[in-house]
Amino acid sequence: MCRHLAYVGPPLSLADLLSSPAHGLFTQSWAPRRQRHGTVNADGFGVGWYAEGDPVPARYRRAGPIWADRSFADVARVTSSRAVLAAVRSATSGMTPEESAAAPYAHGPWLFSHNGRVEGWPDALEILAASLPPARLLTLEAQVDSALLWALVLERLTAGDPAADALARVAADVRSVTGGRLNFLLTNGTSIAATAAGDTLCWRTVPGGVIVASEPFDDGPGWHDVPDNSVLTATNSHVDIRPIPVPGKEQTPS
Template sequence: MCRHLAYLGAPRSPAGPAFQAPHSLLVQSYAPRDMRGGGAVNADGFGLGWFADDGRTVRHRRSSPIWTDETVPRLAETVRAPVYVGAVRSGTAGMPVAEAACAPFADEDWLFSHNGVVRGWPDSVAGLAEKLPVADLLRLEARTDSALLWALLRHRLRGSADPVGEIAQLVTDVERAAPGSRLNLLLAGRDIVIGTAWTHALSVHAGADGVLVASEPCDDDPGWRPVPDGHLVVVRPGRPPSVETTALDAGRATERRQA
């Protein structure tokens, strides 16, 4: 069901959590610890995205397994960014294996990743898709649930100054339309990272000058903290960066855990 991570803080290279840590994103691609029935490996592509010095997003994506790209570890070492997102993909059956289907999805202001699946795709969310401008549907990067989630969220962000509220509302809307969906989302902007824990695992490591949000801890540091299921985590810049965790829909999450 994919693995992903996002960082916000003092400029750093993504090489550590992506390639060098004991349980890096690279290791998680072939030996994940907590897929929760969502597959065994994440070999259907990968992506790395960050905000460059000019404030715009940059991405490196491939449809092949991350361990087959000999250039990306060195590329990651050369990057120093205050915000970055990395992901490895385990494609849902019936969805294409293509570079355009790999996170992070991006525009000039945001990087986005989805770990999970929309149940009953595509019929279950046809009503939500109908609310998009036709041009947005025609511009979908791939015929996947993740690409549609990004299109829905990007459309909402255009007219909103509240990305936290928009991503929370998206989870609520998709869960209502497609019950049982797995909706671990990561949204990263220049001065914010938002993550949702909805059925899949999510953890946070807060340091003095940076915060990492990840599907699985990248090492055995005792500073890692799990985000409870049904909750949303928000990271904002500061010294140290602030981390806030709030419930998305605590009642529904509790019911699901007891089921």
């Protein structure tokens, strides 16, 4: 449904991460190599990044394909950051094509992306939506499943859950009421959390940093696939992967 990527580490240009690699997100917008659902990602794109000394990220989002935005090519060439989250979108039929539906979604220091879809949207998530404060629902950025999933994740973060736990909890909660593909990607500018739940996910360390992505952006060594039904936490010095808890089953502490 989409392809996404997150990076933390020494400053790199957006072009180095997205358009310069032979199979970066720019190329994945029309020729993904591992995408299981859909063939192109031309229904919008977005990039979020952090300026030095500012914990609140900037965003650049558009409703059209990334290859058609010549202005972004200039922005990417001259903009560098220590942390980036970007996505190219393949919209689910019946969901809004507007710019507001393009990831990343943002709140405070957080950037979030969802690669996948919720089956039976929107009725299937009525129970989970009812658990949210009205103010959270009223401030949804778009009327799409990804925006509601972000609201559920943000509610867990606000309650004090660590990032990986918030993602795993929401993935498990959604699976308790319906099916779907729930690959999430989340960063606060210093670490990355992600789920592999129905689609591909991989990671690779780079000097002083780490990249987490839907698929490798080159054919170089060091890419690792994340097992399905897993949650990942990554910093510039450490990567941890564990299973997503199964709804209704007690998990043994590790």
